[in-house]
């Protein structure tokens with residue numbers, strides 16, 4: 001009978017049972033057998049320059065493809081470097097599968113190279129973690145890992161694979177790889193709760209639907225469309241729910257940006273919250289003190305977290321919306337939608353004016369508008385930074401699912417996520433432009449991944465919103481400590497475009513408004529991974545910074 005090594009068995013399982021096509025990784029001796037298996041079975045390896053980026057790219061792959069992303073890292077430092085990416089996926093409920101090397105079992109407690117207790121360290125930030133001790137059981141462990149990552153409320157999982165079991169060979173037939181059965185959750189709310197929710201929706205005068213990652217992971221576009229169009233409820237989608245229905249849908253409130261949306265919520269009388277957590281982003285639910293709240297979530301613990309639901313409906317977002325559909329009335333909330341829009345349009349007047357008007361020095365809002373002018377809504381946008389994320393979120397718009405992502409604005413608030421997200425977006429959608437707007441500070445964390453982009457020919461366009469500072473921090477220090485006491489907040493002018501050029505990409509510096517569009521067009525035409533380094537007004541402070549500072553000063 002033909003023999004197969006543990007490492008090859010891992011690759012065989014990924015390919016045949018899970019149809020995995022891409023694995024994000026950095027090599028290491030402990031995992032060599034898996035890497036060789038990936039070659040043997042024809043999986044594409046995207047080898048990066050820092051394991052943090054491998055974890056973040058695999059996380060983003062889950063977001064852009066709705067299939068679990070896989071990252072493979074070596075023992076010890078490979079593991080610790082990936083940890084930030086794992087925590088980020090944990091806080092965002094993303095189905096990330098982390099395969100990790102480990103010191104040999106036979107060397108436990110001997111002081112082996114890269115020996116450390118990875119499991120205890122990763123346990124609090126994963127849905128499931130384990131060590132596989134038997135080559136024959138590799139397919140079984142992997143099946144558990146994928147099930148745990150994807151079923152119910154998704155999350156990252158961690159499987160440690162020691163070299164003793166990876167290099168060992170077994171009879172090929174003794175550990176068959178069978179496709180994993182996919183089960184969709186069948187949890188459904190009781191009928192009385194569905195009817196109570198429908199009564200509230202049917203009586204609403206000023207309802208708003210807020211959708212989050214649960215909508216994105218449920219991928220329930222048709223159910224959501226049918227529900228909002230029958231009930232006439234205007235909606236706002238954030239996080240990985242963004243774009244499940246396009247921003248240009250007549251009932252979408254996305255054009256107001258998040259600040260616009262929050263400005264209208266205090267007068268709402270009913271909030272239908274679907275797959276969205278009431279965390280700091282929604283000010284723990286305090287944004288809508290006067291509303292009855294219907295909360296729909298796959299995790300029952302979320303239904304009353306931070307604010308008791310008027311009615312809580314446990315289940316998959318799409319399934320629950322389908323169940324509600326026959327119970328709700330056909331309504332037209334046209335007047336309410338218009339008054340909501342008028343409220344945020346007035347609120348945004350200055351911002352809209354800034355977008356239209358050439359500026360010197362360049363205003364970040366104008367920069368975002370010029371980027372939109374070139375690439376339009378048929379593109380994928382990522383923003384990363386502090387103030388930069390505020391401008392990106394309010395100015396970018398896309399017709400695609402997850403077409404506008406602000407991964408640094410998640411619960412971990414993790415700078416450096418932008419370039420890995422953009423690379424994964426381009427791998428998942430090679431025929432669409434992918435633009436990442438980076439703060440100059442956050443650019444530094446994963447900018448070496450431009451080497452990955454060049455080696456693998458992943459032509460993203462990175463626009464650096466270069467204010468020569470850790471802007472959000474600098475501006476909050478200016479407000480709280482004074483202009484003369486800012487600490488660790490300045491970066492100075494750096495030619496990031498030359499760095500990208502040095503790595504084999506395309507680079508340009510821009511200092512004048514009229515240069516922005518031609519530079520972006522040349523960057524796109526180069527067909528290379530590109531960096532357009534735009535020097536922007538260092539004095540501009542975003543609304544987000546002011547709110548952020550206020551939230552601390554109120555402590």
Ligand SMILES: Cc1ncc(C[n+]2csc(CCOP(=O)(O)OP(=O)(O)O)c2C)c(N)n1
Nearest residue numbers: 385386387388415439440441442470471472
């Ligand atoms: C990994 C990480 N380190 C530090 C911070 C703290 N932090 C939040 S905003 C910010 C400044 C971001 O500066 P930049 O990326 O240049 O964007 P800007 O605010 O200038 O748009 C920092 C350092 C963080 N959120 N994440």
